[in-house]
Amino acid sequence: MRKWFSKYSQQIFLLAVMILICIILTAESKYFLTWKNIKNILEANSYRMILAVGMTFVIASGVMDLSAGAVVSMCGVIMAVSLHAGFSVPAAVALGICSGAAMGALNGILIHYTGINFFILTLAVSGMLRGISLMVTDGKPITRFGQEFIFLGIGRIGGLQLSVILAILLVFVSFPLMFHMKWGNYVTALGGNKDALEKSGIHVGRIRISVHVFLGATAAVTAVIITARLNSAEPNAGMNMELDAITAAVMGGTAITGGRASIGGTVLAVLILGVIRNGLTLMSVSSDYQQWITGFLLLVSVLISEIRVRKTGALMK
Amino acid sequence: MDTPVVEMKQVKKRFGYIQALGGVDFKAYPGEVTAIVGDNGSGKSTLIKILAGGLKPDGGEIHIRDRVFASLTAKQAIEQGITTVYQDLALDNCKDCAGNIFLGREIMKCKILLDHRLMRERTKELLKRLHISIPDITQPVEKMSGGQRQALAVARAVYAGGDIMIFDEPTSAMGLKETSRIMELFLDLKKQGKTIILISHNLFQVFDVADRICVLHNGFLVDSFLTGDSSPQKLHEMIVEKEEEMTDEEMV
Numbered sequence: 016m017r018k019w020f021s022k023y024s025q026q027i028f029l030l031a032v033m034i035l036i037c038i039i040l041t042a043e044s045k046y047f048l049t050w051k052n053i054k055n056i057l058e059a060n061s062y063r064m065i066l067a068v069g070m071t072f073v074i075a076s077g078v079m080d081l082s083a084g085a086v087v088s089m090c091g092v093i094m095a096v097s098l099h100a101g102f103s104v105p106a107a108v109a110l111g112i113c114s115g116a117a118m119g120a121l122n123g124i125l126i127h128y129t130g131i132n133f134f135i136l137t138l139a140v141s142g143m144l145r146g147i148s149l150m151v152t153d154g155k156p157i158t159r160f161g162q163e164f165i166f167l168g169i170g171r172i173g174g175l176q177l178s179v180i181l182a183i184l185l186v187f188v189s190f191p192l193m194f195h196m197k198w199g200n201y202v203t204a205l206g207g208n209k210d211a212l213e214k215s216g217i218h219v220g221r222i223r224i225s226v227h228v229f230l231g232a233t234a235a236v237t238a239v240i241i242t243a244r245l246n247s248a249e250p251n252a253g254m255n256m257e258l259d260a261i262t263a264a265v266m267g268g269t270a271i272t273g274g275r276a277s278i279g280g281t282v283l284a285v286l287i288l289g290v291i292r293n294g295l296t297l298m299s300v301s302s303d304y305q306q307w308i309t310g311f312l313l314l315v316s317v318l319i320s321e322i323r324v325r326k327t328g329a330l331m332k
Numbered sequence: 333m334d335t336p337v338v339e340m341k342q343v344k345k346r347f348g349y350i351q352a353l354g355g356v357d358f359k360a361y362p363g364e365v366t367a368i369v370g371d372n373g374s375g376k377s378t379l380i381k382i383l384a385g386g387l388k389p390d391g392g393e394i395h396i397r398d399r400v401f402a403s404l405t406a407k408q409a410i411e412q413g414i415t416t417v418y419q420d421l422a423l424d425n426c427k428d429c430a431g432n433i434f435l436g437r438e439i440m441k442c443k444i445l446l447d448h449r450l451m452r453e454r455t456k457e458l459l460k461r462l463h464i465s466i467p468d469i470t471q472p473v474e475k476m477s478g479g480q481r482q483a484l485a486v487a488r489a490v491y492a493g494g495d496i497m498i499f500d501e502p503t504s505a506m507g508l509k510e511t512s513r514i515m516e517l518f519l520d521l522k523k524q525g526k527t528i529i530l531i532s533h534n535l536f537q538v539f540d541v542a543d544r545i546c547v548l549h550n551g552f553l554v555d556s557f558l559t560g561d562s563s564p565q566k567l568h569e570m571i572v573e574k575e576e577e578m579t580d581e582e583m584v
Contacts, residue, residue: 018470191445195445195446195448196444196445196446197438197440197446200431200435200438200446203424203426203427204424204427204431204435206426207424207425207426207427208422208423208424208425208426210420210422211422211423211424211432211435212424212435212436213386213406214384214386214406214416214418214422215406215410215422215435215436215437216406216407216409216410216411216436217407217435217436218407270426274424274425274426274427275426
């Protein structure tokens, strides 16, 4: 029992924080604990959840991807241009997702084969993708895609928005993928000790590229939801979204140095961030504070992660 | 004499300006422990890393049974039945014992899911068989002592079960009791007909288990003999002599 508590200490702490925030917000606003508001929180954070789960895999593999937000923007633009060019909705969505996966693959290839620091590489890729988005759109949003496409953003099945269902499905698929399948095992091993994985006869490059392809695909799905919801593809879409995703993953207990991951923790962290945003809106606090709070929470999470790493001696790797 | 299972011919390796191996010939025979000894920087670890697929040589040939390679990848080395205990142990500190022993050779259920339960059971059995005492096998490796980690790396190599086993300083962090158990293990593996390549600084340990000793110095093989033809003292004198010769040459 003690071991179980020790293993899941961060998640238990997050759950306690979440309950505490909910109690405070319920006392502050009678509207907070209504089904309508809970649905609002889930819908507003579904795409953040999707990207954060993708980022959790990448962080578990020992790196970060600062281009995830730019991939969201680029995929949105690709889908918008293809829809306007007469592509059917399934074809445009498939093209967008394949493009996201390809951009992820580019990051993975660059990180693995050049050996250049992932911060610099993904930052450079981010700048390039944002630049392309701006060039293609001339800095203006591309709008009006038709009801069939908009359904992907705001359509409901069984009372739940499609994006929420997608997020729930992804979370359920990610659990076995991360903890009960070879690929997830190799992803965490890549973050834990790349040499050990390589010396076990595993092609490290393939794992590195595939984990970035996975994040690229989740960024593309995020782009589908945002573009459809806004009925507009904007070159500035997805701005700072990678910051939210990294914050959620690290806050959730995924080791910033890689090797350890927590999908449940990421889910809880996305919900906490969502509840905080919602609470601030209900209390009529300026949205400027939301950015500050996200940055602050990332700082605190990284500090906690670093302390945990030092305490367990994981820096030895 | 048997045909060597492993034969490395004129293997060369440079790291920038430093010549780690200047054309080494090396042989290892089945059912024998071949020790590689030499001072620090003599090229021992570089040689076995090349054989284990961790480094690409600049020249030479690697013969494994009847196959010839210019270089090996880690995967090719494993396919050729080579298992290695590296000096840095190559363990994933975040994973537990089973996670490390079965990394790359996982047991699956229904072909797609990892069978964690069975892997833990097999790990327990393996550690018990090898008399390795790790009280909690579910804790991450980072929480284990140096000796336990080293024993785990040896257990992983034994589980992998290759015909050619390389041990690079396998007992450097172990206590006397654990070391003697590992030495017994070497003799056991030898009886099973395995080809064992041992790197160790402990010359007495080498003479206890090795059948053949290769002496490396400054990236060259300077001597190779059967254990019975020498003694730890003589070998120690030879290594020191070579070191002094080099110091004299440097002074000149």
